[in-house]
Each structure stands twice: as C-alpha cells, then as structure tokens.
Amino acid sequence: MSGKPVLWLPRRVSDSTIARAHRNYDVIVTETDMPGTADEIVAMSAKADAMMPCHSEHFSADVVARLDPRLKIIANHSVGMDHCDIPALKARNIVVTNTPDVLSDATAELAMLLMLGAARRVVDGERLVRTGSWDSWSPAFMVGKQVSGSRLGIVGMGRVGRAFAAKARGFDMEIHYYNRSRLPEGLEKGAVFHETIESLLPVSDFLSLHCPATPDTVDLMNSRRFGLLPDGAVFVNSARGALVDETALLEAIGSGKLAGAGLDCFKTEPGGNPAFAEFNNIFMLPHIGSATAKTRDAMGFRALDNLDAFFAGETPRDAF
Template sequence: MKPKIYITRKLPEQIIDGLRGKYDIRMWEEEEIPVPREVLEEEVKEVDGLLCLLTENIDESLIDRADHLKIIANMAVGYNNIDIHSAAKRGIMVTNTPGVLTETTADLTFGLLLATARRMMEAEAYLKRGKWETWSPMQLTGQDVHGATLGIIGLGRIGEALAKRAKGFDMKLVYFNRSRKYEQEKEWDIEYLPLEKLLQVSDFVCVMLPLTPETAYMIGMKQLKMMKETAVLINTARGGIIDEKALYQALQDREIWAAGLDVFEEEPVPVDHPLLALPNVVTLPHIGSASIATRLKMAALAVQNLTEGLAGDTPRNLIKLKKA
C-alpha cells in the first residue's frame, strides 16, 4: 500500500509530479483559500505525511487525530504554527524550509526599509490623488538610509543577509542576539549591543527573530519609548513579536517616526486594523519570500523533506527540540 500524503494548498504540478505513482496524494485544490479546519481534521486521520503552510494551525488536537502521521513538512522557515512538542511526544518529525528564502527575504526587508524611510507609498498615493501641484522644499521628506545606524534584532541567516545589503549603503551595524556571533562581528563589522542600547542608538530597527514564547511581545511600549523619535521599525519576521497596540500608540504619539510591516499578529490582517490607517506605516501581506523562484524552491524543499522522512531517513531540515 502506498504511503498517504495530504497537501494543504494547491502546489504547481512541476513540484508534485515526482510524487505521483509512489504516494497516494490528496491535495486541497485552492491556491488562495486555506483548507477549512474541518476538512483538515478529516484528512489527517489516515495520512502518513502532511505538507502544510504557516496558515494551518497544527495543534495538539489535530495531531491527536493523526494516528498514522510520521512527518509534518512545513513550507516555511518559521514553525510557530505547529505544536512541535505534541508532535515529538507522538514520534512525528517536523521539518521547515530554511536557507532557500534567505536572500529573497533580505531583499524585501531592505526594500521595505527604503520604502518606509523615504515615504514611497505615501508619495505614490499623494501623486495619484492629484495632490502634487508644485515642488516645495520639505514636501514628503523622509529619513536618509545611507550612513544611518541599523539595529538588527536576531542575527540569523536573514539578519546576516540584511547586514550585507546595509554595508552597501555605508550603514553602521549593531545587533542583538541570544548568543554572540563573533565570526559575523568581524565579517560584517557589526557590533553586539544589549537590546536596550540597540534601541536607543539605532535609526532603523529590523526584527528578524522567530516567534517563540520568549520573543512574544518582545517589543512593547517600554521598548518603543527607548527608540529615537526619528527611528523606523521594520518587521518581516513574525507578527506577535511586536505589541501592535503599543506600536499604534507609539506611532500616533510620535514616539517613533514610522514602521514597515510585512507580518501581523492576525493574518490576514483585518482591513479595519488601526495600523493600516496610519500614513507613517507601510504594510505588506506577508510577501517576504514571494519571488517565483524562491517559492518554487520552498515547495520543492518541503517535498524533499517529506519524502526523506517517509523513506525512513532523517530529513535534512528536521527541527530538533531545544534542551531546557
């Protein structure tokens, strides 16, 4: 009997073609609409492998229904959508797709930083509304990026790639990380600072951390008040690391100058979310890795992880529980 696989979103045929014949494949056939919870609950009862997206909440309740499940392959770097402890208790492997999206996400992060600093989206809307009637000395003036201080919170793969881009703009680099990265400090001429000091000295602060119980609401009103009034806060990591209510208030009160957000605590973000109404916020619908080439690589890697696990091998991107 062929191992059974369920894929929670329609993937390009070129990605799943290699699975046909070897596996019994079922797939949610919608590209833009997530699989309904009740459908997923039924599908996992019989499957050996699950390929999911970050839109699926793979919690203990769902895992308890999956009597035959051997591996969960997440098509994302982050895996806060999966209860990895419940999976581990059941002997279920969990994998992610790091590496392949590093450069693409760093591109988007730096682009969001530029767009926010120079008020690009605000300026475009200004032009399209017919407001541009003349040139004036301080019209739509923003913040300089070149020569500014960039604070990176979380110096992982994407944080390093961001640092590489920032060096081309002659930015001074500082970072905060759970552990020191001495080799990277030398390579990128980047200085380690405690979080409080980083917030105080940075002109731009980029959040590049995974969402964990330790990083949830890591940036709240206390931290926002430490930042410069001219500072720009960028988040392309995960919503929930920044307290959105505190951020809204800080932007309203001009505690900080602007924010650029690709991620939100609730996704899709409600259209009436207060942050979407502020002129000094640039918002994107979680498109950090959204280049054609990168998304295809992510899907292919998720499939590779899945097939390695089902073959009895250790998947190359197996997530291991951290020791307490």
C-alpha cells in the same frame, strides 16, 4: 492503489513542486486553496501518510491529540514553526520538518523594501501621483529619512538577519545587532554585538526584527522598548506579528516617536490591523516576504527533500 505514500497538500504550492510531488507520491491537492481547518487536518490524517502544510495550518495540542496514527510526517512549507506544537507532535512520533535557508534572501529583500518605503514616505508619494494630486514642488516637499550611513539595529542574526545585514552594508549602514549569542567574527563582518535589546535600541536609527515568535518573544517590542529608540526612528517587522504590541506601535507612531514603520506581518492574519491604515507613514504589505517564484519552488523542493529522505528510511535534513 499505486503503493506510493499519500501526500496531502492543503494549500496550492508551486506548479513545479506539485509536478515533482506526483513522481513519488499519490498527491491529494486541496483545490480551494483555503487554510486547512482543525477538522480537515484531522480527517486528512486518516487518508494521508504525509502532509505539506503552510503556516496557515495549525497543529495545536488538541489537534495533534486527534490525529490518526497513519500520519507519520509533517513537512512544513515554511521556516516558522510557531503553528506546530512540537512537543505534542514528538510525543505522537510524528516527524516535523521546515524549510530553512531557501527564503532568506527573498525575505531580506522585502525587509529592505519596507525600510526604504517607510523612510522615504512611499505611501504618501504613491498616493499623490496615483490620485493626480501632485501639483507642486518645493525643497520642503516629501522630505524623508536617509538610509545611507545610518545606524541599523537588527534583532535576530540568523539566516534572514544576516542576509538583511549584507544588503544593508550596500547602503553603508553601521550595523548593530542583538542575538542570543554572539556570532563568530567571520559571520559578524564588523557588526557590533549587543548583549541586550535595551543596549541595541538607543543606537538604532532603523530597527528591523528577524527573530522567531516564541512564548519568550511575544510583544518583544512594547511601549518601554519603543521609548528607548532614538526620536524619529523607523521600525521594520518582516518576521512575525506576535513580536509586536500593536497598541504600543500605534502610540509610538501617533506621538511622532517613530518617523515611520514598515510591516509585512500582523497579530491578525489575514486582515492586519485596520487602525494602521489611518497613518500614511506606516508602509504595509500582506505577509509576502518569501513570495517570489524562485523561492516558492525552493521551499517546495526543500519540503519534498525532507519527505523523500523520510520515506527512504533516513533522517530528514530539517527534522526537529
């Protein structure tokens, strides 16, 4: 034994992260790169002092109750924490950290892609060209919804929401937002604050979600709230699938209330919702908001920064 703390990596993280981890830790890598099951997590807690899980590993109260006392810290390779029962982990004196800041731009970029793709009928257009079916043109051909100069509603003005707003300003969008509290003027940058979601929705030609999934935000977008959007609005979700009542979303798309939707997350992951595939005006991606090489390295390094601080006897920067 080297005397180094033992770190378990249940998923395949970036090569740079693994190389750095080997400098300070005895690393156990799960080569199959499949989500760690409850039994695997419990078994590894007797072998590892630390874990670097992703959002795919679930630390429910039942799992936490079975963890071996050897495990001291869970340094998540994610920003979202809804896969961790934080009170249960704190009760076991297990430190929990995440990786904020470093994925904001990548996720905001993807939200912009989803918004543009849904607005400009990317699914229809790509399919026409790819299948060789593009054989005509007219002024009425493939007419979509213009983003530039439109009103954008943002739910959640944290790091990602603000990064998305910054990019949307490049399209001269009029930005409105709902947040638990109003931003300081320096961060608001001319965006219009709404005290309620109900006030925000009627002025949102485009609506983008950037809030966490909590018990209070499950099905935040339901039939009533979709109904408050302007006719022909475009809906974007690059945050969490739990935020959306998918049946209500399908109804809004099917009725024509929404002109389109751009989705990177779903209630069921992996897999998504097969019913969405029936609609060409739903542009979908497989939860890849942070999937750039630069961001994956940054996430891994941020998690390792938290681990290094903990094992140096310091409070990790991103401890909950």
